[in-house]
Amino acid sequence: EQWQSQRLISALEAQKVHTLAEQCRGEGEVGHGGEGGGNEEGPPPPLVVLEQTRLSECSTVSADSSADRSLSSPHPPQQPPKAAAAEGVVNAHSTGGGAFAAAAKTATAEEERQEGQGEGGGARGDKKGEEKAGGEGGDGGEGGEAAAKAAALEQESRTALAAAVDSAAAPVPTVARSTSRRTLSMCEVCGEARAAVKRSKNASKVCKECFYRLFEEEIHETIMREKMFKRGETVCVAASGGKDSTVLAEVMTTLNARHDYGLLLHLLSIDEGISGYRDDSLETVKRNQVQYKLDLTILSYKDLYGWSMDEIVTHIGRKGNCTFCGVFRRQALDRGATRIGADKIVTGHNADDIAETVLLNVLRGDVPRLQRCTQATTGADGSLPRSKPFKHAYEKEIVMYAHFKKLDYFSTECLYSPNAYRGFAREFLKDIERADASTVLNIIQSGETVQASASFKMPTQGTCGRCGYISSQKLCKACVLLDDLARRKSIVYEQ
Numbered sequence: 001e002q003w004q005s006q007r008l009i010s011a012l013e014a015q016k017v018h019t020l021a022e023q024c025r026g027e028g029e030v031g032h033g034g035e036g037g038g039n040e041e042g043p044p045p046p047l048v049v050l051e052q053t054r055l056s057e058c059s060t061v062s063a064d065s066s067a068d069r070s071l072s073s074p075h076p077p078q079q080p081p082k083a084a085a086a087e088g089v090v091n092a093h094s095t096g097g098g099a100f101a102a103a104a105k106t107a108t109a110e111e112e113r114q115e116g117q118g119e120g121g122g123a124r125g126d127k128k129g130e131e132k133a134g135g136e137g138g139d140g141g142e143g144g145e146a147a148a149k150a151a152a153l154e155q156e157s158r159t160a161l162a163a164a165v166d167s168a169a170a171p172v173p174t175v176a177r178s179t180s181r182r183t184l185s186m187c188e189v190c191g192e193a194r195a196a197v198k199r200s201k202n203a204s205k206v207c208k209e210c211f212y213r214l215f216e217e218e219i220h221e222t223i224m225r226e227k228m229f230k231r232g233e234t235v236c237v238a239a240s241g242g243k244d245s246t247v248l249a250e251v252m253t254t255l256n257a258r259h260d261y262g263l264l265l266h267l268l269s270i271d272e273g274i275s276g277y278r279d280d281s282l283e284t285v286k287r288n289q290v291q292y293k294l295d296l297t298i299l300s301y302k303d304l305y306g307w308s309m310d311e312i313v314t315h316i317g318r319k320g321n322c323t324f325c326g327v328f329r330r331q332a333l334d335r336g337a338t339r340i341g342a343d344k345i346v347t348g349h350n351a352d353d354i355a356e357t358v359l360l361n362v363l364r365g366d367v368p369r370l371q372r373c374t375q376a377t378t379g380a381d382g383s384l385p386r387s388k389p390f391k392h393a394y395e396k397e398i399v400m401y402a403h404f405k406k407l408d409y410f411s412t413e414c415l416y417s418p419n420a421y422r423g424f425a426r427e428f429l430k431d432i433e434r435a436d437a438s439t440v441l442n443i444i445q446s447g448e449t450v451q452a453s454a455s456f457k458m459p460t461q462g463t464c465g466r467c468g469y470i471s472s473q474k475l476c477k478a479c480v481l482l483d484d485l486a487r488r489k490s491i492v493y494e495q
Helices: 003-032 046-072 080-086 098-118 128-133 141-167 210-225 244-258 279-290 301-305 309-316 321-339 349-362 369-372 395-405 422-435 437-447 477-495
Strands: 234-238 264-271 295-300 344-346
Touching: 003 128, 046 309, 128 234, 210 244, 210 395, 234 244, 234 321, 244 264, 244 279, 264 279, 264 301, 264 321, 295 301, 295 321, 301 321, 309 321, 309 477, 321 477, 349 369, 349 395, 349 422, 349 437, 422 437
Parallel strands: 234 264, 234 344, 264 295
Antiparallel strands: none
8 A cells, every 4th residue: 555655646746747847838938028927827738637637546546445455454554654745755666667766856856947947046046047037038049948848848747647647557466465463273172272283183273281181181091991900000111211102101100190090100121232322312211210200120132132232233234133123122021021020011102103013014914913913902811911002192292292291302213223124114104194194093993903814823822932931933033033143143253
């Protein structure tokens, strides 16, 4: 609107130039024949009437459009600067038109000439000005020269006026306006606070406090539905220092106090022996122990198996090292929980992790694990069941929970994980999840409904003949891998 006002001001200035040119023309025609040196005021020529009509129409359109915009806009339109309108000052850069700048320049020059001609030649002081100011007529040559100048000035003013009127009458380009205050979404649960999280599960927008409560209560519903715990049990919380295990410790501590589970929680960490990674994350676990006031037990691969992961990678390379680490870690948790005397183990496996495992088992054709990996509690028939309270919790929401709660967790990725086969399944799942977030839970549901045919022979759970831990074979996978490492080590010694 201010831009339109400036254009109208420029058009009015051009009209003023035209009027001055008409006056100058009259002076040139009658200045040599009379005493007054002026011109009788008469009706304006047809072109001037037409130009004035167009200007009035432009002003009406601008006023109407400004009124409409002022009604629809929550902010009143800015008024054009009155001082600039009174003085006729037009900025050529702000209006964006060279014709307006020329009109303003011509008007300024004409005003200066009129001042010099008006009162005894005060500014210019030349003889011609004194004669015109005093009413003395000039000769015919001077009148003809003035008439020629007036005609040239009139032609220039008419051209500038036409360009200004056409530009002013042109429609104002539509510009996308950004409101000074952005519309804020309110929480869909309480309706009082600003929404901070858009949930992956149902796309609802909730505030921080409602998100905390919803997230925690959904974990509580999973625990109750799956009947994971009994009052008085000792539960080992597998703690690695990462986001999942840190949020698990936070939520289990909160729910145990809120709903009175009557559980004795104990942190259990495994040191794989990865320099620059696990040693730093264990420091985070130690801080969590102090924060949640829980007991902490740390076991290392070196103490349990005589090998650290750094030593294992040195012998086998980076390819396939995650197989060794995963097998050893699962058995190390069992051994640690047995030492503590725990009744159950809880891990921080979330919905994304379970969906990835389903895809991996499909790709591998591992039917027994495909049926087992989606269960909220595995090994329920054994002496040490494992539970997954985060079975239906999205990884994104776990990250948001840890971020908003400002939890102390370790976020660096394992040095050897980029070469893991699981990484390909993770990337594939993330690509699908971007298109449809419900894909994660759909994959889990599909894994739950898969059943092997009657002709398929499922392996039976037993114990390892060497170490005594759970195994469906004569030797467990951990003992088989240790034999392989010993063989590799002996070959190195022989060489």
